[in-house]
Structures are given as structure tokens and as C-alpha cells.
Amino acid sequence: MVEHQFSKLRAGVRFSYPAQNTKGEYHGGMGPLAARIRPTKLSDVVGQEHLIGEGKPLRVAIEKKHRFSFVLWGPPGTGKTTIARIYAHALDASLFELSAVSAGKDDVRMVIDTDTEGKPKVLFLDEIHRFNKAQQDFLLPHVENGEITLIGATTENPSFEIIPALLSRARVFVLEPLSEEALKKIVKRTKLKVGKDAFEWLLGYAQGDARKAIGMLEGAQSLYGEVSIDTLDKALESPHLRYDKKGEEHFDTISAFIKSMRASQSDAALYYLARMVEAGEDPLFIARRMVVFASEDVGLAQPTALVVANAVFRACETIGYPECAINLAHGVAYLAEAKKSRASYNALRAAQADVAKFGNLPIPKKIRNAPTKLMKDLGYHGGYELYDTESHLPEKLKGKKYLK
Secondary structure, eight states: OOGGGGTTSOTTEEEEOOOOOTTOOOOOSSSOHHHHTOOOSGGGOOSOHHHHSTTOHHHHHHHTTOOOOEEEEOOTTSSHHHHHHHHHHHTTOEEEEEETTTOOHHHHHHHHHOOOTTOOEEEEEETGGGSOHHHHHHHHHHHHTTSSEEEEEESSOHHHHSOHHHHTTSEEEEOOOOOHHHHHHHHHHTTOOBOHHHHHHHHHHHTTOHHHHHHHHHHHHHHHSSBOHHHHHHHSSSTTOOOOTTSHHHHHHHHHHHHHHHTTOHHHHHHHHHHHHHTTOOHHHHHHHHHHHIIIIIGGGSTHHHHHHHHHHHHHHHHOTTTHHHHHHHHHHHHHHSOOOOHHHHHHHHHHHHHHHHOSOOOOGGGSOOOSHHHHHTTTTTTOOTTOOSOOSOGGGTTOOOOO
């Protein structure tokens, strides 16, 4: 190992080898329980059989030491970091770990500039969706030329959060929430005594997130000396809430919130708003969804909805919690009660489909710009009338109706 060479890296960059002993056993030592029992061998990983089972893509890649960039997309606590470390270890690579929340171009540049004495470089970028376009653009050539093997981890849909050029150079593997059977195996590895009732309670709380389950077990044991429903409940900071702003509950709640407004069920929409507010959800996240909803679902039926939604967003920016919850409730009630029309949204999607199908069709000459004499001589802008009734669509699409 050449760990002494990495002392120059900023605190935001962590260089690591999978911390296993010569027998390939778990980490042990200090640190959170979840880190101490993290598997270092593929055979010890539970869950994600569709990716790491016999003959499955990631198992084959690890066993045959195939080097390529990929993205792991799935909920928290489902094995993304574990798989990345095992993969890097299989390649005998120097593994660098960054969190896109705090890292930037300088951190990536330091990874690129670090001498690894001939070992391949694997960059594990957690929460890759938090890198903006410029940061992803900076990564691109180094991934493209093989200087860095990138493993991105994200809870968000890569199609929307990762630039196409970078995504086209990486495979995407989807991880699923861990099953009850998988969580049982993981809980057993903690060597903590957990009764059936406590385990059932823990399953409901963890929602397939191993890290969350282990953290709760460790908290109950360290604080109260035993694991029971009572000690697990006490270990929760907010025992009445089961909400993870990065996990399944986050997506389920915002989905229920939007669908309730869409169905004009203001009471349900306000209830789901209250759940998010009480859980400490970012008010700007809620307000952004409302601004989108105002155009996507209310649209032309009540155009003032967009004005109200933008005003709510601005109020959340300037006021913040707790008072801005009142502004959110005002906006939610308005949007839920408003008439609904998806005509403009559907029209946009239909037009986009034609753009994808036909590409850039020639624009009719009479509505083209004509800043030069030559362009005028060629017929640009010729015959244009202010209130022309003839279709301005390209010839191939004349008569097409998008807004219905």
C-alpha cells in the first residue's frame, strides 16, 4: 500500500482500501456498528441477488476483474458503498471516496493528480446527483479516457440527474430495498439479542435500509443496554415519525401529496403537507413541486395558480420555517381547489415527441429572420403578415394540433 502518498489530499477526499484482515473478515475495530460489520467479500453480501447472484452482471464483473464505470441507483442502506469497495478491491485499485454534497472540482483534480504507483484509480462518488452540470462535465474526459473508473451512487433517477454524455459512458445498476429475510441475516451479524416483536418493529421502521436498522439497534443497546420495542422507540429522536428525507418514505409522501392535489382532495393534500413539515422536509423542495404542479396540472384552467405557487416559493425563501408552513398550506389549498387542465403539458410532450421523431424540420421561410439583403432575396421573411392565419409549422407538420 502507498497510503503515505495521500496525505496531501483535502479532507473532502478519502482514500481507502477495503479494510479487511488476511482472512477477509469484517472490519472490526472502532467506528459505528454498521461500518464494523460491513462485508468485505462478495459472498458475505446479502440482497441484490439480481446483480450479485451467480452469473449476474456485477458478480461476473468482480470475479473477472472487468474495469468499467457504473452507477448504483437505489434507496439508502442497500449496499451501494459495500459493492463499490468490494469491486475496487477485486481490481486491486486505489479507491477514492467522495461525497458530492461537499466535494467539488478541486477534489476530483486531486484524485486525478495523485500518483497511485501504477494502480488503477476508482472514484466512488456518493450522491452523484448533487454534482452540477459543470462538475460532471469536468469528470467526463477523465472517465472517457479511462484515467478514472467512476462508480456513482444515487438515490435519484440517473436519467434526470446525470448528464447524458456521462451517463452514456456508465452502466446503471438498480438496487432494491432489502427484503425481510436479508435484514434478518444482517441483524444476526450484529450479535445483539433482538426479540421477534422488536425485530418486527425494526422492519417497519427500516423499510429495507440496513444502515438505518443497524443504527437503531446500536442506539438502543448503547443507551439502554438492551434491544426491545420500548428501547428502540426511545432511541428515536422523533418516535412518532417514520420519515427519511432520502429514503422510500420521502418519495411515497411527496407522491401522495401531488396525487391528492391532482384529485382536488385538499384535506388529504394538507395532511401529507403536514407530515412533510413535521418531519423537517426542505420547504423549498415542497414549493418547487407546487410550482411545477401549477403549470402541469392546473395550467390553462386557472392561470393564476402559477402566480400563487411562485409567491409561495418566494415566501419560503424569505421567511423560512416555522412561519412559511402557513404559506405552503395557503398554496396547497389553492392548488387543490383549483380547476385542472393538463392541456399545455400534454401539448408540450406531443411536440417533443415530433421533435424527437423528425429532428429539426425546415422552418417556413416567411417566419425566418432576415437581417441581411441576401437572406431577404432568398425569401426569408417574405410574405409575413402580423396576423397570418396560415400554419407556421414546418411543411411536414402542417395541420398538426398539439394544444387540444
